[in-house]
Amino acid sequence: MRYARTSDLITLALRMQGSAEGLSLADIMGQFEVSRSTAERMRNALRDALPQIEERGEPGGEKRWRLPGRCLGGMTQPTAEDITTLHRARELAAREGDEATATGLEVLADRLQAAMPAPTRNRLAPDIAALLEADGVALRPGPRERIAPEILNTLRDAILAGVWVNVDHRARASGKLSRDVWLGPLAMLMGEGRQYLVAWSEYQDDVRLFALAGFARIELSDEVFERPEEFDLQAYLSRSFGIFQEELQEVVWRFTPEAAAEARQFLFHPTQQMEEEPDGSLTVRFRAGGLLEMCWHLFRWSDRVKVLAPEALREMYGEILERALTINSQREGSNQHA
Template structure:
């Protein structure tokens, strides 16, 4: 227990150095899962150990403290498990067809190793290799569309700079790609990847999805990004089960008693509710669109799931269920 308290104090000191606006007592309570009195004791201990700590003036009357940059730099050493987690994240981004993010994380890993003392790096490398060997990542089945990292990088830079972009975009309805000016709002990543944005007036005013594989070229324009102040990307994403956007509907699934425990461990939708049934089954409710994506997913549960609502989804699922008997 004494060692754990010491580790918590060191972690608190590191976070107080990393937090540009400092940490309040409420921040310490939340990050370490402690009460107010314990948070006060932890803060006071760090202030005693590091008298150079400073209080950060804020306009909201909440007191915050931080350590000056560089205070703990000589104490920093990245452990093997954190490096292994970063390497796993790189592989995960590659597997999810996100090469630009994978390259960014790989650059971060290289920088961390470059600033680590050589002796420490030699000590952690054997542990890192062992952890990576034990960390298996299942390959995603099915084909993956080719993405152009240069297009993705242009879109990201335009988002950061608050600029509109000119897209060269292909369509099933048009024999040749066309150009359009789009105000980018963000990205949605899933089995397929999309840019979320809105075309410049007088074109279609609604927010829509642009499939990355169909964007053959992107050019950032000297045109300020016009963004709807009420648009919420997270709320937009929650309207759909996957990424395909359609009118949200009330969705109700009933899992058989044999699959209820497994189903309870899944987050099918951020706003879902779970209802235990007298026979041991489980009813899941949420509101979203994307019925076809739901149907594809529900096939993997075979006879273990029944669609109660909406009837359109039941019609997609029930006649074509795979009775494989295995729950994902």
């Protein structure tokens, strides 16, 4: 039985040509999320169409397949969608305050366009402009923190070089400025809203989060930082609903029948389980810390969600709602002399 999905075969051919060592069956299975038998059919179909494919053996018996350069001709030229994707990524990086990545993506897009034959470039230009206008990423409103580009650039250099940094950092919660702190940067958590550095703290002798907006000074050192072998970023992040690291809690939310359809489209947490209720409501269960961040998210659902567990989350959410109601019910100036 042949594999007939042309788009997947084209993508596989491009990846075989773009890989220095070639792709194994395990690589094909993982990248395309297919079974081993399907991966074998994809490889066989491509070998039938492109006999130039090279087979390479490795110690241990694993075989890999690679397509030599220039075999695909014009198929490797970027498309309007490819250029637009880079521009979209550039706008998203700029929105997050990551100007270094934004600039790099813009340069890459310009290089790809410059490498195109002039007739192709001229033909695609109107399509690229139309796709960018329709995308609207750059115009999307939303709050974000302003992070100095030199802070991000220095931290990126430290992560890539694997060295310690010496910093002055102001804690977000207390406002206290800690001077001459030694950190081993592991990763930057960028995105909408608050942004953080995941780093090893010499003082705490553990991994901690540091608000990127809190860095008052940062200097690279020449001393090598050895990343903890047992540290796994994804495992670290999966413990939390958002960023804050807390003790794991069994969380249960119930969305009203009116909100159920929308809630089904959300991945609230990697461990979540969803249960359909007889009345049309939806129960979501997951295990995570970060109760305050859960409260922030629950605000968006208004009266269409009920917190069933844990009790600490229900109490915290109620207290925040009460405080918000109190401060917004006061007239301006009524509490200035209290």
